[in-house]
Amino acid sequence: MPAVGQSASVGRLLLLGGGNMGGAMLRGWMAEGLDPATVTVVDPRPSETLAPAFAAGVRHEASIPAQPHDVVILAVKPQMMREAIGALTAAMAPDTLVISIAAGITVAFLEEHLGRRPVVRAMPNTPALIGRGITGAFGNALVGGVQRATTTALLKASGPVEWVHSEAEIDMVTAVSGSGPAYVFLMAEALAEAGVALGLEPALAMRLARHTMAGAGELMIRSDDEPAQLRRNVTSPKGTTEAALKVLSVDDGGLKELMRHAVDAARRRAGELARGEA
């Protein structure tokens, strides 16, 4: 799979929404060598982090331009989507590929408003900001090999791309990896606060927590062992970790049960967003 910068098939790209995620994706494409002159960002108030991209030649528009694009990426909030895509067909040709990263926005909704065309629902996550994300993707029946290759080339600038077989799985991906970084950050906050409660100086407790989460995360990526084995490697019989894990009840409920509830709440919320609930 070529990097997006070498992929002749990407063509003219319109990014609708230059906020956190749209900005992260744009930086990823530019880092991979995508020609800035091929990209238009449409956003009345883009993130300041996009200033270098605009300085490098990415075009900025406050409203949708009436010129056809080959690929349109939808990166506005789900609640804004209906309003934001109202005039979008002016910027599309019949075969324009649409890639939406919005939580809960369905292929049917996009087909209804944009016409029957190749549509991909993708779900990245914020480590995309440093090229360490992971993205789930699902395409409608009009997404053939070429559109799939184009999508993969664009999304893999943020990290691995996992194509799923059903649209329902995208809501599950959203609940696990789309929202997942927040669970990890909460764990880091909780760990640091627990250290402070023991008597550690707050800045030191936070350094210990950040490095522990980041180091354990990197070890999971680099190691051939499953996370459960890596956990066992830390846990000496009758040692300190065992005492802590008894409280977290790793094997019988506790954190695992809580995580099931949390992830299920995220998946159900994706369904509510799909139904247009605020």
Ligand SMILES: NC(=O)C1=CN([C@@H]2O[C@H](COP(=O)(O)OP(=O)(O)OC[C@H]3O[C@@H](n4cnc5c(N)ncnc54)[C@H](O)[C@@H]3O)[C@@H](O)[C@H]2O)C=CC1
């Ligand atoms: N933040 C995250 O962790 C993730 C977010 N997403 C999805 O990405 C999408 C964007 O989320 P964020 O980047 O976090 O939000 P954000 O609020 O940072 O960015 C949204 C951008 O859309 C712009 N916008 C609003 N109305 C517009 C319109 N009519 N036309 C053009 N642009 C308009 C805003 O000015 C803003 O810059 C959401 O649909 C979200 O579900 C997906 C994966 C992860």
Ligand SMILES: O=C(O)[C@@H]1CCC=N1
């Ligand atoms: O919280 C949200 O709705 C978005 C989608 C996944 C991560 N952030």
